[in-house]
Amino acid sequence: MIHLQSLLDDSKCYAEVRELRWPEGVRCAHCASPEVTRQGHDTAHPSRQRYRCATCLRYFDDLSGTIFAGHHQPLKVWLLCLYLMGLNLSNEQIGDELGLNKDDVHRMISQLRAGIVAAQPEPTLSGEVECDEVYIVAGHKGHPEAVRRKNRPGRRRRLKGARGRGTLEKEKPPILGMLQRGGEVRIGMLENVQQPTIKPLILATIAPNATVYTDEYDIYARLPEWGYQHKTVCHSRGEYARDEDGDGFHEVHVNTMEGFWSLLRSWLRPHRGISQEKLPLYLGFFQFVHNVRIRGKGLLKPLLTALLA
Template sequence: KGRCRRLEGAPGRGTLEKEQPPIFGMIERGGQVVIRMLENVQQKTIRPLILAVIAPGTQVYTDEYDIYARLPEWGYGHKTVCHSLGEYARDEDGDGFHEVHVNTMEGFWSLLRSWLRPHRGISQEKLPLYLGFFQFTHNVRRRGRGLLQPMLSALLTRAV
């Protein structure tokens, strides 16, 4: 039997108007993450972010959500997994390594949700600050006191 969905919000994508702002994320496997709060989830909204962050010609892995359909037109390799069919990873070349997956980003979303959960009721105005801090801490890969030096360095280089 599936999970009970009575505590979840209304179906559909979030928007600023519904006070459920969409958060768009891109992560390099084993590398940096970029997350942004968006007004909506449309190709015209995500295209500038993708072009600014991902090098042309890069292989991009996504789920089958239709906003990613134009990635090949924009100059990217594109492979998908179909979650609705129960596909979460695929081995295309038979080497035993499932290279087509979005598990890296899914794992990041899980960490972000767990980190945001105690901060119940974050306003839309403050949410980008929380996202920026979480992105920073993920990218420097340090916790506790070890985070102080990279944070001071980033603040001082931006202030100059």
């Protein structure tokens, strides 16, 4: 765990970055050679160490090649921002805590969130996997031209979607979730919930011959054709879990996935409306948080490690 006190001093922040980025010693940011020499410190940021590679003869520093390079904000501000993101504060709250301009903090958070999403490997799920979908109301917040194209007035208060199953066009995009029991989760925003739309995501995520549990929604009817064992629970008949093999354990259900949706909604609630354009980044960030299985203060280290990998 990285202690908060370490984030208040730039030199300690750079020491943390060096330790996480090069646990076995400094390597060239360009060619990964271990043959490097120190070349003093950066004039604008005295705590930032500069290096020269003896193999490719190029110069680099502690932040070269990372998401933190080339910005005017001190490293400690970036790490504090990342720390507060791990606590699930909204952009406005983070800006208030750090005393930053709202445009600066929005840009920083967007870059950090995109960096986390890009850095995490997509999980491959196997064994017993639950599949389910949920619908998140998401319009075009911050994009008035998109609202005008839909010929509807802007929503002055709360964004409300039409009842029933939604689509991206109806500003209620579906989110497909796949969760391996006892393992990782994979979620993604879709244009709609149709078999041609979900098939590529399922095939890319779930290993062949896995047992997939779903509800009775007919978009999952072709799972056996796609190479999976398929078991369903019928919510419309009031059935939420079923014991098929008589061992007293009700193994046919999607309750784990539905519990995950409750966590996701709680995570999104402080952000008070997310646009369709940004929603995939929020989903990817929460997927990372769930899969590392760490919350609160301890989340900073895996977040920073992913950004420096």
